[in-house]
Amino acid sequence: MNYDLTAEQLMIRNMMRDFADGEVAPEADERDRNKEFPLEIMKKLGKLGMMGLPFEEEYGGAGADTISFAIAVEELSRVCASTGITYSAHISLGGAPLSLFGTKEQKREFLVPICEGTSLGAFGLTEPGAGSDAGGTITKGTRTENGWSITGSKCFITNASYAKFVALTAKTEMTGSSKEITAFIVPTDASGFEVISNYHKMGLHSSNTTELVLDHVEIAEDAVLGKIGEGFKQFLVTLDGGRIGIGAMAVGIAQGAYELALKYAKERMQFGRSLSKFQVIQHKLADMAMEIELARTYVYKAAWLKDQNRKYTTEASICKLYASEMAMRVCSQAVQIHGGWGYMHDYKVERMFRDCKLAEIGEGTSEIQRNIISREIGC
Amino acid sequence: MNILVCLKQTFDTEERITIENGVVVEDGAVFVINPYDEYAVEEGIKLKEEHGGEVTILTVGPERVEASMRKALAMGADKGVWINTEDFDGDLDEHSIAKIIKATIEEQELEFDIILAGAMAVDDGSAQVGPRLAELLNIPHISTITKITVDGGNVVVEKDVEGDMEVIESKLPLLVTAQQGLNEPRYPSLQGIMKAKKKPLEEVEIDDLDIEEEEIEAKTKVLEIYLPPKKDAGKILQGELADQVTELVQLLKSEAKVI
Numbered sequence: 250m251n252y253d254l255t256a257e258q259l260m261i262r263n264m265m266r267d268f269a270d271g272e273v274a275p276e277a278d279e280r281d282r283n284k285e286f287p288l289e290i291m292k293k294l295g296k297l298g299m300m301g302l303p304f305e306e307e308y309g310g311a312g313a314d315t316i317s318f319a320i321a322v323e324e325l326s327r328v329c330a331s332t333g334i335t336y337s338a339h340i341s342l343g344g345a346p347l348s349l350f351g352t353k354e355q356k357r358e359f360l361v362p363i364c365e366g367t368s369l370g371a372f373g374l375t376e377p378g379a380g381s382d383a384g385g386t387i388t389k390g391t392r393t394e395n396g397w398s399i400t401g402s403k404c405f406i407t408n409a410s411y412a413k414f415v416a417l418t419a420k421t422e423m424t425g426s427s428k429e430i431t432a433f434i435v436p437t438d439a440s441g442f443e444v445i446s447n448y449h450k451m452g453l454h455s456s457n458t459t460e461l462v463l464d465h466v467e468i469a470e471d472a473v474l475g476k477i478g479e480g481f482k483q484f485l486v487t488l489d490g491g492r493i494g495i496g497a498m499a500v501g502i503a504q505g506a507y508e509l510a511l512k513y514a515k516e517r518m519q520f521g522r523s524l525s526k527f528q529v530i531q532h533k534l535a536d537m538a539m540e541i542e543l544a545r546t547y548v549y550k551a552a553w554l555k556d557q558n559r560k561y562t563t564e565a566s567i568c569k570l571y572a573s574e575m576a577m578r579v580c581s582q583a584v585q586i587h588g589g590w591g592y593m594h595d596y597k598v599e600r601m602f603r604d605c606k607l608a609e610i611g612e613g614t615s616e617i618q619r620n621i622i623s624r625e626i627g628c
Numbered sequence: 629m630n631i632l633v634c635l636k637q638t639f640d641t642e643e644r645i646t647i648e649n650g651v652v653v654e655d656g657a658v659f660v661i662n663p664y665d666e667y668a669v670e671e672g673i674k675l676k677e678e679h680g681g682e683v684t685i686l687t688v689g690p691e692r693v694e695a696s697m698r699k700a701l702a703m704g705a706d707k708g709v710w711i712n713t714e715d716f717d718g719d720l721d722e723h724s725i726a727k728i729i730k731a732t733i734e735e736q737e738l739e740f741d742i743i744l745a746g747a748m749a750v751d752d753g754s755a756q757v758g759p760r761l762a763e764l765l766n767i768p769h770i771s772t773i774t775k776i777t778v779d780g781g782n783v784v785v786e787k788d789v790e791g792d793m794e795v796i797e798s799k800l801p802l803l804v805t806a807q808q809g810l811n812e813p814r815y816p817s818l819q820g821i822m823k824a825k826k827k828p829l830e831e832v833e834i835d836d837l838d839i840e841e842e843e844i845e846a847k848t849k850v851l852e853i854y855l856p857p858k859k860d861a862g863k864i865l866q867g868e869l870a871d872q873v874t875e876l877v878q879l880l881k882s883e884a885k886v887i
């Protein structure tokens with residue numbers, strides 16, 4: 250057993266912390282107010298080789314491990330959760346399915362621009378009528394003479410406005426099963442494909458969340474990602490990895506909110522003492538520190554299992570569920586410690602509180618995580 | 629172009645520092661590349677990118693310095709020479725360090741056209757090692773530079789002189805020390821980080837060097853180390869301007885005792 254990060258992981262953490270403080274934090278509030286996508290930051294991350302972090306070197310990736318990925322997401326989310334989710338979705342929802350299920354040709358064509366950061370990664374699963382129940386997908390892929398025709402719509406898809414192509418799921422009915430789902434790689438500039446970015450969100454204002462509308466979008470035979478009919482299985486695997494990203498994002502947001510609350514508690518004087526001298530406040534801060542530490546350790550455990558090529562479905566669910574609910578508690582208390590000032594935008598914890606809620610919803614809600622854990626423990 | 633960069637690891641002065649029994653407690657302290665040395669590393673890499681050649685990092689220190697050397701390698705330096713002081717019991721001061729570095733350059737037969745160092749280290753702030761090393765090597769040095777241009781054997785340097793600027797011409801070989809403003813150190817790239825472990829890092833023991841222990845014995849002694857006094861909240865004077873001035877002068881005399 251060894252709890253130390255490796256030299257590389259430590260260096261990645263220090264580098265990402267410097268990068269987050271130097272390049273991401275300064276304009277985070279402004280981006281949140283203006284709903285401005287962190288495109289320049291993504292370009293800079295591309296130059297640093299971060300956009301292909303875990304992927305094969307032959308396609309321009311860096312071959313780093315999942316723990317390093319979790320570290321990167323945490324450090325970005327600590328100062329700007331919108332940047333954190335953009336990066337996390339790019340890697341774990343956008344790049345990962347291509348890397349896991351793509352053919353050599355598909356990787357050359359699609360994974361390379363992901364690693365370069367010239368196209369952002371996006372993955373379209375959720376539909377207006379199919380969220381937790383992703384099997385209820387009604388977007389349809391129909392066989393044509395030279396390939397496929399896709400019709401349907403997807404909702405809440407992260408990054409698609411900045412993606413040259415997205416992987417998305419559709420019902421195919423080739424084997425006669427009504428449950429058959431297949432994943433396709435679809436270029437976003439294909440005729441009949443519309444990407445609409447028009448949501449008014451609670452938080453994550455500078456991340457890109459879109460609606461995809463596909464009206465008889467014609468794609469080639471070789472646009473199938475993985476095997477026909479295995480789309481459902483594939484996205485379950487993809488989401489396992491994505492949950493580590495959301496867990497890391499939640500840890501990052503909580504860490505950011507906790508640091509601000511601790512600093513504020515030491516500075517703010519009431520009744521002639523700083524808040525941090527009141528035991529009630531001390532205990533709040535102690536609970537925050539404890540819960541963040543626990544969640545981070547568990548995110549690392551899930552990531553480590555994945556890196557060892559071991560089964561990690563339960564651990565991914567536990568890390569995502571615990572970290573996201575923990576982050577909500579921490580952010581709520583961070584606002585509380587700031588009092589009325591915490592309710593104001595300038596003190597940042599207000600943004601973190603709003604941003605944080607997504608972690609309990611995206612990539613499987615808390616309820617769905619509990620379903621998964623119950624199933625895995627044999628209920 | 630052969631470029632040597634002297635790099636010291638220091639504790640991060642922006643993190644919490646604790647002192648026990650007159651020494652900084654290392655357990656729990658965060659160690660970083662001395663910020664001025666980071667400018668030197670960056671400038672070394674830039675000179676290499678412009679003129680070709682090799683950047684070698686030279687560091688004297690215990691085992692923990694490896695992390696800082698690897699960071700410099702991740703930024704783009706080519707190799708490192710680490711003078712391991714982990715098992716060295718005596719005290720080392722600026723004079724000792726400069727002698728050790730000189731002896732290492734000789735022992736390792738390191739060729740150099742230019743040596744870069746930080747203007748000073750943020751821990752003890754003495755600003756001596758660079759100039760001392762130049763003196764020992766019998767080469768010219770220019771300290772606290774904010775810009776350097778190398779053209780063949782000719783060098784033009786801008787030097788910070790207490791807020792003013794001097795332009796100095798010199799020739800290679802030369803030692804310069806980096807001042808804030810020289811450059812903006814890059815973030816190491818992920819590829820750089822992944823490659824850093826495989827780059828050569830030569831370890832040298834002080835015993836391996838052609839140097840007697842008496843020669844490097846510290847010539848100075850640290851008598852006391854203490855943290856700067858805690859800053860209290862400022863005082864804002866109230867009332868008529870004339871009264872405020874009187875009160876200020878009074879306070880400067882009686883409380884601050886500066887006049």
Ligand SMILES: Cc1cc2nc3c(=O)[nH]c(=O)nc-3n(C[C@H](O)[C@H](O)[C@H](O)COP(=O)(O)OP(=O)(O)OC[C@H]3O[C@@H](n4cnc5c(N)ncnc54)[C@H](O)[C@@H]3O)c2cc1C
Pocket residue numbers: 338342372373374375377379380381382404405406407408453458607610611612613614615616617620
């Ligand atoms: C900002 C943002 C970004 C997103 N990014 C993406 C993306 O990139 N790609 C993508 O495909 N999707 C994305 N999503 C969609 C997200 O994954 C879904 O919103 C989520 O899975 C929930 O689905 P739903 O919204 O349809 O809710 P529903 O499934 O309708 O759930 C509503 C409520 O019912 C509960 N519920 C549902 N079924 C059960 C059950 N069996 N037992 C108990 N409770 C249940 C849920 O937990 C929830 O509380 C994103 C969402 C958001 C908000």
